Amino acid sequence: MAPRVVVLISGTGSNLQALIDAIAAGSLKAEIPLVISNRFKVFGLERAEKAGIPTKVLALKPYTTAGKSRLQYDADLAQLIVAAKPDLVVLAGFMHILSPTFLDQFPTTPLINLHPALPGQFDGARAIERAFEAYQKGEIKYTGVMVHRVIQEVDGGEPLLVEQVEIKPEDDLAALQERIHKVEHVLLVRGAALVLEQEASRKTSSASA
8 A cells, every 4th residue: 555645735736746746657656645725726726636636625714713723723634634544744835834733643644844945044934035035135145945844843844855956147036936846846756755765664663673
């Protein structure tokens, strides 16, 4: 049975598509049993549905409107994922800061996130824009992409894969974004494969101990 990868999205789902394509091509030995979005009517949901993958939308706003807490939202989100029995959870452009209430539900299941910056640089939102602005000020000469483990600190988990991305003098923001997205699509697939291999080795070692 192929390892189960649950993917969380918030937008167009281009990184989700990279995972779908890699699985279809056989370069990523996995299946995606569920895609969850925290926003309605995003294109990533259409990508999942076209690939025959079940989808769920769990948005925060109905919770706050009903007077429910963000922690209740995180608990419900975690339960949705747990029910899908994942071997790996991938945050692929998922724009929601996860609390310990969520993270504590996954003591052994790995969670990874893709972030368009190098470790310790431009954590949080608008990372590409902030890197471009820093380049224009002469503060940096390049940026990058990383896949890292998810912890409570935003974009602060252990980096698993890191790749530097050049910023060219003729770049505008759109050109830099395109170059970074191409790297993201490759690095996320590699990161997912790496963690699944690590998990398979860990389970084999545990079984033989």
